[in-house]
Amino acid sequence: MKAYQANILFTPTPERFEMLEHGYVVVGDDGNVVGAFASLPDEYKSIELVDYGNQILIPAMNDLHVHAPQYRNLGIAMDMELLPWLNTYTFPEESKYRDIKYAERMYRRFVRDLWKLGTMRAAIFATIHPEASCLLADLLNEAGMGGLVGLVGMDRNSPETLSNTVEEAVRGTLRVLNHTASMPLVSAIVTPRFVPSCTPEMMTALGRLANDNHLPVQSHLSENQSEIAWVKELEPESSCYGDAYRRYGMFGQTPTLMAHCCYTEGEEFELMRKNHVFAVHCPTSNCNLGSGIAPIRRFMNAGIPVALGSDVSAGSGFSIFRVIHYTLQMSKMKWVHGAHKEAFLSLSEAFWLATKSGGSFFGKVGSFEPGYAFDALVIDDSDLNFDNYTLQHRLERYVYLGDDRQLKHRFCQGKEIQAPKI
Amino acid sequence: MKAYQANILFTPTPERFEMLEHGYVVVGDDGNVVGAFASLPDEYKSIELVDYGNQILIPAMNDLHVHAPQYRNLGIAMDMELLPWLNTYTFPEESKYRDIKYAERMYRRFVRDLWKLGTMRAAIFATIHPEASCLLADLLNEAGMGGLVGLVGMDRNSPETLSNTVEEAVRGTLRVLNHTASMPLVSAIVTPRFVPSCTPEMMTALGRLANDNHLPVQSHLSENQSEIAWVKELEPESSCYGDAYRRYGMFGQTPTLMAHCCYTEGEEFELMRKNHVFAVHCPTSNCNLGSGIAPIRRFMNAGIPVALGSDVSAGSGFSIFRVIHYTLQMSKMKWVHGAHKEAFLSLSEAFWLATKSGGSFFGKVGSFEPGYAFDALVIDDSDLNFDNYTLQHRLERYVYLGDDRQLKHRFCQGKEIQAPKI
Numbered sequence: 001m002k003a004y005q006a007n008i009l010f011t012p013t014p015e016r017f018e019m020l021e022h023g024y025v026v027v028g029d030d031g032n033v034v035g036a037f038a039s040l041p042d043e044y045k046s047i048e049l050v051d052y053g054n055q056i057l058i059p060a061m062n063d064l065h066v067h068a069p070q071y072r073n074l075g076i077a078m079d080m081e082l083l084p085w086l087n088t089y090t091f092p093e094e095s096k097y098r099d100i101k102y103a104e105r106m107y108r109r110f111v112r113d114l115w116k117l118g119t120m121r122a123a124i125f126a127t128i129h130p131e132a133s134c135l136l137a138d139l140l141n142e143a144g145m146g147g148l149v150g151l152v153g154m155d156r157n158s159p160e161t162l163s164n165t166v167e168e169a170v171r172g173t174l175r176v177l178n179h180t181a182s183m184p185l186v187s188a189i190v191t192p193r194f195v196p197s198c199t200p201e202m203m204t205a206l207g208r209l210a211n212d213n214h215l216p217v218q219s220h221l222s223e224n225q226s227e228i229a230w231v232k233e234l235e236p237e238s239s240c241y242g243d244a245y246r247r248y249g250m251f252g253q254t255p256t257l258m259a260h261c262c263y264t265e266g267e268e269f270e271l272m273r274k275n276h277v278f279a280v281h282c283p284t285s286n287c288n289l290g291s292g293i294a295p296i297r298r299f300m301n302a303g304i305p306v307a308l309g310s311d312v313s314a315g316s317g318f319s320i321f322r323v324i325h326y327t328l329q330m331s332k333m334k335w336v337h338g339a340h341k342e343a344f345l346s347l348s349e350a351f352w353l354a355t356k357s358g359g360s361f362f363g364k365v366g367s368f369e370p371g372y373a374f375d376a377l378v379i380d381d382s383d384l385n386f387d388n389y390t391l392q393h394r395l396e397r398y399v400y401l402g403d404d405r406q407l408k409h410r411f412c413q414g415k416e417i418q419a420p421k422i
Numbered sequence: 423m424k425a426y427q428a429n430i431l432f433t434p435t436p437e438r439f440e441m442l443e444h445g446y447v448v449v450g451d452d453g454n455v456v457g458a459f460a461s462l463p464d465e466y467k468s469i470e471l472v473d474y475g476n477q478i479l480i481p482a483m484n485d486l487h488v489h490a491p492q493y494r495n496l497g498i499a500m501d502m503e504l505l506p507w508l509n510t511y512t513f514p515e516e517s518k519y520r521d522i523k524y525a526e527r528m529y530r531r532f533v534r535d536l537w538k539l540g541t542m543r544a545a546i547f548a549t550i551h552p553e554a555s556c557l558l559a560d561l562l563n564e565a566g567m568g569g570l571v572g573l574v575g576m577d578r579n580s581p582e583t584l585s586n587t588v589e590e591a592v593r594g595t596l597r598v599l600n601h602t603a604s605m606p607l608v609s610a611i612v613t614p615r616f617v618p619s620c621t622p623e624m625m626t627a628l629g630r631l632a633n634d635n636h637l638p639v640q641s642h643l644s645e646n647q648s649e650i651a652w653v654k655e656l657e658p659e660s661s662c663y664g665d666a667y668r669r670y671g672m673f674g675q676t677p678t679l680m681a682h683c684c685y686t687e688g689e690e691f692e693l694m695r696k697n698h699v700f701a702v703h704c705p706t707s708n709c710n711l712g713s714g715i716a717p718i719r720r721f722m723n724a725g726i727p728v729a730l731g732s733d734v735s736a737g738s739g740f741s742i743f744r745v746i747h748y749t750l751q752m753s754k755m756k757w758v759h760g761a762h763k764e765a766f767l768s769l770s771e772a773f774w775l776a777t778k779s780g781g782s783f784f785g786k787v788g789s790f791e792p793g794y795a796f797d798a799l800v801i802d803d804s805d806l807n808f809d810n811y812t813l814q815h816r817l818e819r820y821v822y823l824g825d826d827r828q829l830k831h832r833f834c835q836g837k838e839i840q841a842p843k844i
Binding site: 072074075076078079081109284287288289290291292293316317325328329330332333335336337344346347384386387389393396397399400401403 | 494496497498500501503531709710711712713714715738739747750751752754755757758759766768769806808809811815818819820821822823825
């Protein structure tokens with residue numbers, strides 16, 4: 001058992017920060033939080049105490065949508081919208097991951113960058129390649145970080161160099177699942193790329209795979225209007241894009257992440273609510289590809305679970321703090337364009353999305369309440385805190401102005417995580 | 423005379439980058455560019471050569487709208503829209519600048535941060551306080567950086583602690599003008615805060631001051647719909663918000679910067695075009711305050727000059743590179759919401775706005791064409807360039823992923839600028 005002393009902020013509920021100035025988090029030997037306290041209870045006075053002085057201690061970031069094999073394209077190629085962007089830039093890059101040497105070089109950097117920006121757990125799209133996908137799981141596991149690795153199924157409207165058969169997709173996913181069986185924080189996730197890339201046979205098989213093995217599912221939903229029109233053509237029997245996943249058992253039948261949801265409304269909205277499907281909000285990506293802005297406030301009001309994603313490389317960086325910033329900004333854009341009808345998000349709400357809400361997909365993750373995994377970041381903001389800001393303002397300034405330089409310690413499931421080697 | 427060897431990019435026109443891999447910029451003793459060359463002409467073979475190897479050399483950034491006395495509020499207090507934001511957070515902070523010690527402490531940091539993020543020239547709102555405004559000019563001048571310092575006129579709808587009389591505003595501006603008379607790169611700019619803060623007497627006097635002394639003018643325009651409605655009430659004789667400046671001689675009669683212009687259309691649009699009034703685009707600010715998005719493509723198509731501004735502290739950082747990023751993203755948001763009618767901006771266009779277009783307000787600034795001031799940044803992007811990116815992709819990655827760490831040298835008017843002391 002260990003106690004950490006620092007200025008502690010976390011969000012048990014979205015509405016406000018729980019703040020403990022010079023407070024304590026006690027962590028058990030299992031890496032879970034025993035409790036967060038304003039002053040250290042007597043019973044813990046004899047345990048080891050780590051004193052972080054005036055630094056800030058918060059839950060670590062969770063990235064619920066990121067494409068590891070797009071690492072090289074980060075920060076380039078943002079002059080097209082989704083569908084031509086995929087064909088021109090993304091598919092050719094992902095095709096390279098059949099080369100395990102190339103995959104290793106890039107995946108090492110990918111894991112290092114997640115770490116660097118304070119993301120301790122991620123739901124990740126890999127590629128169709130089983131060997132590279134298992135390697136990615138290894139790298140996360142060796143680092144001590146958490147994640148779900150998705151071997152991607154895609155068997156139509158995809159280049160020959162980046163297509164698999166139904167059998168390959170199912171076997172590849174099971175291979176990742178078996179490969180990660182002994183890893184404490186890494187597992188597999190069923191990953192149909194998106195409806196346009198998957199034949200009904202692929203969807204049927206992946207849906208069965210998810211349901212038979214109680215595996216979570218991740219995919220893309222209603223990101224872009226051309227994409228939505230295309231899905232309508234490809235799946236005329238589905239009443240909406242989301243229904244095309246539901247029909248195959250991949251829309252909440254097991255825990256499900258759907259990235260984007262920029263245009264989700266009506267029946268799709270209802271389906272997400274009823275089936276408790278996560279909307280993964282990726283505002284930096286949505287701005288870079290000119291996709292649109294998801295109605296996050298409406299999702300939250302309706303009880304649809306929401307998480308945040310970097311969506312690298314359509315998203316232009318790994319920082320979930322930056323995504324928090326964009327979440328706030330884009331909620332204000334929705335607010336001004338919607339004649340102020342729906343309130344924009346507060347900092348605590350966006351922070352909650354990045355921590356406790358997103359973290360819930362991995363279990364009890366993203367808070368310092370008892371029983372939660374101690375996933376945490378220690379922030380030395382002394383360069384930003386030159387004028388006695390309040391604790392909440394200090395965190396706010398870090399979100400808007402900080403970067404990896406202020407992140408001094410990173411914990412995942414109670415263990416301090418050192419920089420992964422590249 | 424001196425020559426600089428590096429990978430050179432600049433934008434003589436918005437449509438494309440001029441790129442010289444391992445090229446040369448020759449700079450005269452006056453600090454102006456003699457020429458940029460793919461290989462060094464024989465006549466310059468004997469001059470001193472500075473070899474920046476594989477680094478990138480680009481024109482420095484220009485920030486055409488920034489509030490120096492809002493420095494402390496950077497990264498906090500973004501839970502309100504413009505008018506309540508001014509009253510709650512901004513006016514109380516600016517009132518502190520009557521204390522010259524406080525002003526010095528903050529203005530030193532302000533100048534250092536401009537420098538740090540690669541901005542070599544800025545059009546700056548100061549406060550109503552002449553002493554602090556002159557100090558700000560001194561600090562810029564001592565650093566060797568360029569700028570226009572605006573002593574702010576505001577005599578209505580402002581707190582008592584932050585109001586001046588017409589005479590104080592005129593005298594104060596003249597004091598800054600005289601104080602900067604011998605400074606090579608710093609001067610004064612006439613600065614009515616915005617129409618709601620200025621009585622007709624204030625507007626009349628400042629307009630006269632600008633026209634009599636051929637001084638440039640800066641103010642705010644059509645940022646927010648409540649503000650526009652308020653101006654309509656306050657100035658019923660004006661046909662539009664812009665006309666309220668024009669009537670007092672401050673809408674292009676001398677060189678004029680108008681920040682925001684989110685809702686400029688119709689007659690105001692025409693007035694800006696005819697009078698060559700600059701629209702200063704501040705997209706990070708507009709997102710943070712939920713203001714709206716200016717129609718930059720339409721401005722550019724019509725020949726309305728456009729520059730970029732950080733608008734600290736409604737804008738949440740000093741980086742004009744970040745503003746380039748947002749300019750691209752917000753042009754894509756306009757594009758998707760406008761049914762793809764107007765093309766979104768390209769990287770070279772947004773870069774041109776930040777360099778040559780914005781720089782033109784200071785003279786021949788923002789390009790490496792002959793006769794332009796050598797305002798430049800040297801970028802060591804070796805940590806970002808791990809896979810042989812093209813030169814343009816290297817710059818693009820710097821814009822999206824880089825920060826002050828990659829900026830190795832900064833030049834203003836031919837002189838290398840060292841970190842200003844804080």
